[in-house]
Amino acid sequence: MSKPKRLVRVAVPVPLRRQFDYSYTQSQSPVLGGRLLVPFGRQEVISYVVDFPKKTSLSPEQIKPIKAVIDDKPLCDPHLFKLIQWAASYYQHPIGEVFNACLPSLLTKGTAAQLTPEYYWQLTEAGQLAVPATNAVKQQKILQLAKAHQGKINAQLLQKNSFTASDLKKLASKGWFEQLQLSAQNTPLTGNLVNPTELEPNKEQHQALAQIYAKQDSFQPFLLDGVTSSGKTEVYLRAIAQQLERQKQVLVLVPEIGLTPQTLSRFETRFNCPIAMLHSGMTDKQRLNQWLKTKQGLTSIVIGTRSALFTPFKNLGLIIIDEEHDLSFKQQQGFRYSARDLALFRAQQLDIPIVLGSATPSMESQFNVEQGKFKRLSLTRRAANAQAPHSKIFDVRQRPLNQGISQPLKEHIETHLAKGQQCLIFLNRRGFAPSMLCHDCGWLAECNRCDRNMTLHQQLKRLHCHHCDRQIFIPKSCPNCQSEQLLPIGLGTERLEEALKSLFPDKQIVRVDRDSTRRKDAMHTIIDEINQGKADIIVGTQMLAKGHHFPNLTLVAVIDIDGCLFSADYRATERTAQLLTQVAGRAGRGQAKGEIIIQSHHPDHPLLVNLFTQNYQELSKQMLAERKTAQLPPYSAQVLIRAQANQLEQPMAFLQDAANVFKQYSQLEVYGPYPAPMVKRAGKMRVQLLLQAANKKQLQQVLNASLEVIETLPMAKKVRWSIDVDPQEVF
Numbered sequence: 227m228s229k230p231k232r233l234v235r236v237a238v239p240v241p242l243r244r245q246f247d248y249s250y251t252q253s254q255s256p257v258l259g260g261r262l263l264v265p266f267g268r269q270e271v272i273s274y275v276v277d278f279p280k281k282t283s284l285s286p287e288q289i290k291p292i293k294a295v296i297d298d299k300p301l302c303d304p305h306l307f308k309l310i311q312w313a314a315s316y317y318q319h320p321i322g323e324v325f326n327a328c329l330p331s332l333l334t335k336g337t338a339a340q341l342t343p344e345y346y347w348q349l350t351e352a353g354q355l356a357v358p359a360t361n362a363v364k365q366q367k368i369l370q371l372a373k374a375h376q377g378k379i380n381a382q383l384l385q386k387n388s389f390t391a392s393d394l395k396k397l398a399s400k401g402w403f404e405q406l407q408l409s410a411q412n413t414p415l416t417g418n419l420v421n422p423t424e425l426e427p428n429k430e431q432h433q434a435l436a437q438i439y440a441k442q443d444s445f446q447p448f449l450l451d452g453v454t455s456s457g458k459t460e461v462y463l464r465a466i467a468q469q470l471e472r473q474k475q476v477l478v479l480v481p482e483i484g485l486t487p488q489t490l491s492r493f494e495t496r497f498n499c500p501i502a503m504l505h506s507g508m509t510d511k512q513r514l515n516q517w518l519k520t521k522q523g524l525t526s527i528v529i530g531t532r533s534a535l536f537t538p539f540k541n542l543g544l545i546i547i548d549e550e551h552d553l554s555f556k557q558q559q560g561f562r563y564s565a566r567d568l569a570l571f572r573a574q575q576l577d578i579p580i581v582l583g584s585a586t587p588s589m590e591s592q593f594n595v596e597q598g599k600f601k602r603l604s605l606t607r608r609a610a611n612a613q614a615p616h617s618k619i620f621d622v623r624q625r626p627l628n629q630g631i632s633q634p635l636k637e638h639i640e641t642h643l644a645k646g647q648q649c650l651i652f653l654n655r656r657g658f659a660p661s662m663l664c665h666d667c668g669w670l671a672e673c674n675r676c677d678r679n680m681t682l683h684q685q686l687k688r689l690h691c692h693h694c695d696r697q698i699f700i701p702k703s704c705p706n707c708q709s710e711q712l713l714p715i716g717l718g719t720e721r722l723e724e725a726l727k728s729l730f731p732d733k734q735i736v737r738v739d740r741d742s743t744r745r746k747d748a749m750h751t752i753i754d755e756i757n758q759g760k761a762d763i764i765v766g767t768q769m770l771a772k773g774h775h776f777p778n779l780t781l782v783a784v785i786d787i788d789g790c791l792f793s794a795d796y797r798a799t800e801r802t803a804q805l806l807t808q809v810a811g812r813a814g815r816g817q818a819k820g821e822i823i824i825q826s827h828h829p830d831h832p833l834l835v836n837l838f839t840q841n842y843q844e845l846s847k848q849m850l851a852e853r854k855t856a857q858l859p860p861y862s863a864q865v866l867i868r869a870q871a872n873q874l875e876q877p878m879a880f881l882q883d884a885a886n887v888f889k890q891y892s893q894l895e896v897y898g899p900y901p902a903p904m905v906k907r908a909g910k911m912r913v914q915l916l917l918q919a920a921n922k923k924q925l926q927q928v929l930n931a932s933l934e935v936i937e938t939l940p941m942a943k944k945v946r947w948s949i950d951v952d953p954q955e956v957f
């Protein structure tokens with residue numbers, strides 16, 4: 227009998243819901259949570275150690291030896307490791323792919339988990355006593371800067387104050403500074419981390435903070451439910467300060483488009499500690515470095531979007547999720563996780579507090595308050611004496627509209643402009659027009675790969691499908707009848723901008739949407755312009771709905787929301803109410819009172835009426851009650867199974883077979899299969915199957931028991947299919 231082998235179980239990044247066993251030799255020492263190179267099929271792939279099993283179902287000759295050990299230490303801490311495993315099982319996603327989605331991309335490609343050395347400048351004793359010549363202004367300033375930061379100047383601080391490394395080198399040659407390498411033993415993380423502020427918390431902020439402080443050491447989710455501009459960020463900053471003073475690290479998650487320059491600079495002015503900003507503009511190397519630094523405790527605050535949740539920390543003390551209702555916290559493809567829900571799991575594991583803030587809390591979080599799992603902290607008033615804005619609904623039925631703008635709205639815009647104030651005209655549709663029509667034969671510019679029209683972009687001279695990204699030049703004549711009478715139909719932000727320019731020829735008009743902010747730093751420049759008063763009228767999409775603070779902006783006009791009022795998706799009401807509340811929240815944040823105008827052909831629609839005669843909080847109570855009556859999430863749990871192929875019959879057949887499997891479980895309601903709301907997208911025909919159970923646990927039990935069967939269905943290999951646990955969008 228051969229000697230039992232040393233076995234290691236790994237997660238391989240392939241779309242299979244299972245793990246694989248290999249053997250290793252005495253001289254190799256793989257570690258749990260470390261990477262290995264293993265043979266897989268005809269390739270060698272990077273995989274992740276998840277276990278050291280005593281037994282395997284493989285026969286001795288089936289067991290292949292590993293190729294190499296990459297890490298001699300685990301990549302992430304045991305808590306994060308457990309989170310990744312739990313997430314793979316909860317979202318029913320292949321675990322190897324989950325590892326790949328959670329780790330910095332360089333690590334998934336085999337790069338060593340080693341920090342590129344980083345240096346900082348330390349004021350020496352001689353530097354402390356140094357007295358520069360009176361005309362050496364720069365030297366004086368650098369010494370002052372160092373003294374204000376415990377004698378330490380890092381690259382970030384240097385740049386922020388417009389000094390260069392060569393400035394410091396000169397002072398180092400005088401013996402005033404020495405250069406030290408950043409390391410866990412040698413960290414600039416000491417002394418005064420928090421700069422004083424003149425803002426005194428108001429009564430509500432004070433009460434909220436008292437509750438957060440009291441739970442500094444234990445798991446407690448808080449829902450910071452505060453109207454726009456009520457000082458939520460100020461509450462975050464103080465809660466963070468408390469943890470920093472206890473030498474803890476803090477994770478702040480923000481929505482994809484919520485990372486505003488203003489928010490960042492508020493963090494930077496308040497805290498004297500290394501802040502890791504994870505954003506899409508970073509190189510892979512920068513991302514890996516921030517990841518490693520945070521793991522070693524060399525950064526104090528991590529601010530990032532969804533995926534920043536998977537950063538390893540040495541000593542995490544608090545998680546904050548700003549705009550917790552935002553859809554971007556849910557990954558919509560591949561590994562479809564909710565960063566908000568996983569953050570709760572992480573906080574619970576670590577036994578630390580977590581603060582979810584929003585002016586428009588999600589139904590899920592309100593439900594959790596109702597269940598006693600979350601504590602609600604309310605901020606009901608605007609903080610800086612700003613008054614609540616006044617809102618009106620304009621009935622535009624039978625009124626002439628000039629490119630979407632009614633005469634009364636035009637007059638209101640004039641009134642605000644005459645006082646030197648700014649106006650925001652909100653339209654959530656970029657491009658010039660949603661489509662193009664032939665006046666002679668009725669031909670419509672439709673995407674041939676999707677069930678949707680192509681958007682007309684006049685400036686780019688293109689027709690663009692926003693669903694599959696197909697782009698073509700605008701035809702000179704109709705492809706059907708050769709007529710040159712091609713007309714734009716409908717209104718997009720580009721066209722609205724043009725219309726406003728002709729209505730207000732002597733005013734400055736800026737447009738903020740994905741197209742106008744595509745260039746690097748463009749968003750930054752536009753925001754600066756608005757703040758400097760170089761813009762009178764701002765045309766914007768939802769990019770501008772959140773987070774931004776323009777004190778001189780007093781009028782917000784929503785010119786076409788009717789399309790959002792009627793939708794088959796039960797979540798649409800919640801989304802529209804959130805969007806409108808957030809957009810409205812941009813008005814009147816400074817001293818002058820704000821005004822909100824909603825143009826609608828359905829001025830009596832209950833959503834509009836309730837939202838503006840009551841408020842989001844009242845409306846959300848009603849929405850929650852409706853969900854309860856209908857037994858919809860969060861009062862039940864759902865899973866959406868999507869399948870697609872070139873022909874509709876294939877995904878239909880697959881999901882029909884799957885439905886038959888699921889129907890054997892009495893705790894499950896099975897709806898479908900039915901064609902997706904947008905059946906054809908990017909050339910594929912899409913079908914969905916919806917499963918619903920009384921709660922998440924029951925649903926998980928069924929999925930765990932049945933997915934193996936589903937995977938082996940004959941049609942499973944003929945279509946592309948995916949599982950979406952707790953789906954947020956049905957499209």
Ligand code: ADP
Nearest residue numbers: 425426427428454455456457458459460609610
């Ligand atoms: P939110 O995050 O809820 O939108 P912010 O924290 O951005 O609100 O606060 C809105 C404005 O009110 C900011 O200009 C902020 O400086 C100011 N502010 C916040 N808290 C206070 C306070 N306690 N006293 C005075 N002004 C405050």
Ligand code: ZN
Nearest residue numbers: 664667704707
């Ligand atoms: Zn035609």
Ligand code: ZN
Nearest residue numbers: 673676691694
């Ligand atoms: Zn398309």
